[in-house]
Amino acid sequence: MIVNEYELDTLIKSFRTIAIVGASDKPGRPVDGVGRALIERGFDVIPVHPKRTDVWGLKTYASVKDIPVPVDCVDLFRAAQWCPDHAREVLEMSPLPKAFWMQSGIMSDEACEILKDHDILVIEDRCLMVDVSRLGIGR
Numbered sequence: 001m002i003v004n005e006y007e008l009d010t011l012i013k014s015f016r017t018i019a020i021v022g023a024s025d026k027p028g029r030p031v032d033g034v035g036r037a038l039i040e041r042g043f044d045v046i047p048v049h050p051k052r053t054d055v056w057g058l059k060t061y062a063s064v065k066d067i068p069v070p071v072d073c074v075d076l077f078r079a080a081q082w083c084p085d086h087a088r089e090v091l092e093m094s095p096l097p098k099a100f101w102m103q104s105g106i107m108s109d110e111a112c113e114i115l116k117d118h119d120i121l122v123i124e125d126r127c128l129m130v131d132v133s134r135l136g137i138g139r
Contacts, residue, residue: 005135008131008135009135009137011098011099011121012128012131012132012135012137013137014072014098015043015072015073015098015099016043016044016072017043017044017045017046017069017070017071017072017073018038018043018044018045018046018071018072018073018074018075018128019045019046019047019048019061019064019067019071019073019074019075019097020034020035020038020045020046020047020048020075020077021048021064021074021075021076021077021078021086022048022049022076022077022078023035023047023048023049023052023055023056023060023077024049024052024055024077025055025056030077030103030104030127031077031103033129034075034077034103034127034128034129035047035055035056036056037129037132037133038128038129038132039056041132041137041138042138045058046058046059046060046061046067046069046071047059047060047061048060048061048062048063048064048067049062050062050063063089064086064089064090064093065089065092065093067093070095070097071093071097072097072098072099073097073098073099073100073101073128074086074090074097074099074100074101075101075103075128076100076101076102076103076106077103077106078106079106080102080106080107080108083102083106083108083110083111084108084110084111084114086100086111087100087108087110087111087114087115088114090115090120091114091115091118096118096119096120097120098120098121099120099121099122099123100115100120100121100122100123101123101126101128102122102123102124102125102126103125103126103127103128104125104126104127104130105125106124106125107124107125108124112124
């Protein structure tokens, strides 16, 4: 768990590659705004969607398990009921990401429990882009 702003700033500055689960480039959706803003700030964004092959003009993967490069942060735009399944998928990634980030309004005790014994920081109910903007982080 993040204990202070310095730790949060250090964590986000360590991110280069961010997988966005539930990616959609449909205008007006929060995930679209966040995805585009992270791309504009220089992060390597990898969209994840079970049926799409192209979001934001980027190759899109059906699952985080399919991503062939290391990922620093898995950013979830999925309802809380799906977070435990995504937490299990994350444990199949190699290497493991630094963070499992559930966006504003998303919390899952079960996902936290699944990941608690692994070196993955779980963040709930926070918008990654709000923190990136507030802290002035960009590549």
